[in-house]
Amino acid sequence: MYNRRKFIKSSALGASLAAISTQSFAKVLTGADVERSALPVVISTWPFGVAANEEAWKTLVKGGRALDAVEAGVKIPEADLKNHSVGKAGYPDRDGHVTLDACIMDEQGNCGAVAGMEYIAHPISVARLVMEKTPHVLLVGDGATQFAVEQGFKKEKLLTPESEKAWHEWLKTARYKPEINSETKTYDPNTAPGSKGNHDTIGMLAIDTKGNISGACTTSGMAWKIHGRVGDSPIIGAGLYVDNEVGGATSTGVGEEVIRNVGSFLVVELMRQGYSPEDACKEAVKRIIRKKPQTAKEIQVGFLAINKKGEYGAYAIQKGFSFAVCNAQKQDLIIDGKSFY
Ligand code: ASP
Numbered sequence: 516m517y518n519r520r521k522f523i524k525s526s527a528l529g530a531s532l533a534a535i536s537t538q539s540f541a542k543v544l545t546g547a548d549v550e551r552s553a554l555p556v557v558i559s560t561w562p563f564g565v566a567a568n569e570e571a572w573k574t575l576v577k578g579g580r581a582l583d584a585v586e587a588g589v590k591i592p593e594a595d596l597k598n599h600s601v602g603k604a605g606y607p608d609r610d611g612h613v614t615l616d617a618c619i620m621d622e623q624g625n626c627g628a629v630a631g632m633e634y635i636a637h638p639i640s641v642a643r644l645v646m647e648k649t650p651h652v653l654l655v656g657d658g659a660t661q662f663a664v665e666q667g668f669k670k671e672k673l674l675t676p677e678s679e680k681a682w683h684e685w686l687k688t689a690r691y692k693p694e695i696n697s698e699t700k701t702y703d704p705n706t707a708p709g710s711k712g713n714h715d716t717i718g719m720l721a722i723d724t725k726g727n728i729s730g731a732c733t734t735s736g737m738a739w740k741i742h743g744r745v746g747d748s749p750i751i752g753a754g755l756y757v758d759n760e761v762g763g764a765t766s767t768g769v770g771e772e773v774i775r776n777v778g779s780f781l782v783v784e785l786m787r788q789g790y791s792p793e794d795a796c797k798e799a800v801k802r803i804i805r806k807k808p809q810t811a812k813e814i815q816v817g818f819l820a821i822n823k824k825g826e827y828g829a830y831a832i833q834k835g836f837s838f839a840v841c842n843a844q845k846q847d848l849i850i851d852g853k854s855f856y
Pocket residue numbers: 714715716734735736737745746747748766767768769770771
């Protein structure tokens with residue numbers, strides 16, 4: 516089994532985990548900060564979040580910045596050729612174009628995003644450069660690709676033979692129907708993560724040893740979408756929102772419903788009012804269902820949130836949503852509130 520317990524015991528990361536829980540915490544966190552002894556922490560959506568969190572943890576455990584951690588973390592599923600819902604190898608739109616969406620937000624409220632970007636394998640890193648090197652927040656389509664190339668990114672074909680085959684198969688019926696929880700359903704702990712679903716997103720939130728929060732969100736969106744369709748994932752406030760005073764939230768699932776309700780912003784604002792992360796996610800889900808009751812039967816939307824104290828929680832329309840969590844105490848996959856490892 517691709518076993519977390521074994522991994523924690525045997526790996527260099529396991530050694531770091533042990534070290535930080537006994538010594539580094541005492542050094543980094545003092546006084547009131549001791550209450551936040553669950554920090555640093557990183558959480559992310561779906562089983563592919565486990566490997567992404569492991570990567571993010573390497574930065575957090577060294578006392579690095581949450582922003583660097585989330586960028587490094589989500590690059591893992593972006594590069595995974597077995598993952599067909601994030602990054603390179605993402606399933607294409609109905610015309611065969613692989614178009615990627617991503618956004619990133621830091622502890623100062625800075626943010627950057629790209630949408631409908633083709634030919635660039637790491638949209639999250641382009642989003643970060645939009646944030647850091649331009650006066651803008653969001654670049655789309657050819658403009659985003661052009662910017663990426665100017666910044667030194669390699670232009671490459673993103674449609675892999677496997678994705679192309681799946682697209683040809685889909686063309687036989689050409690029926691657009693987002694699947695529910697395909698990540699959790701097809702998860703096999705004996706193999707590396709991958710993703711067999713026709714959509715799903717990695718949304719990641721991290722708090723570093725200084726207590727600063729950042730988030731990242733990246734996806735190839737809905738497989739077989741209309742060319743030009745953009746979901747919630749690159750939209751600040753919808754797919755991701757961070758307010759360093761309060762916490763952060765991210766979403767996955769049918770992005771249209773998240774955009775309609777400005778979902779992640781809503782979750783953060785509810786936490787500001789005193790809701791726990793889970794209750795804030797639940798209220799946002801309820802609002803989606805109240806406005807469009809048929810969503811309760813037909814689609815999945817999941818929210819994942821963390822507050823300033825490092826408490827986290829999630830809620831989704833359908834059972835079966837999962838998220839990964841990594842801090843000094845544990846690395847875990849939580850499915851319907853239950854620990855998987
Ligand atoms: N939210 C993404 C989108 O609508 C897809 C997903 O997370 O399932 O593009």
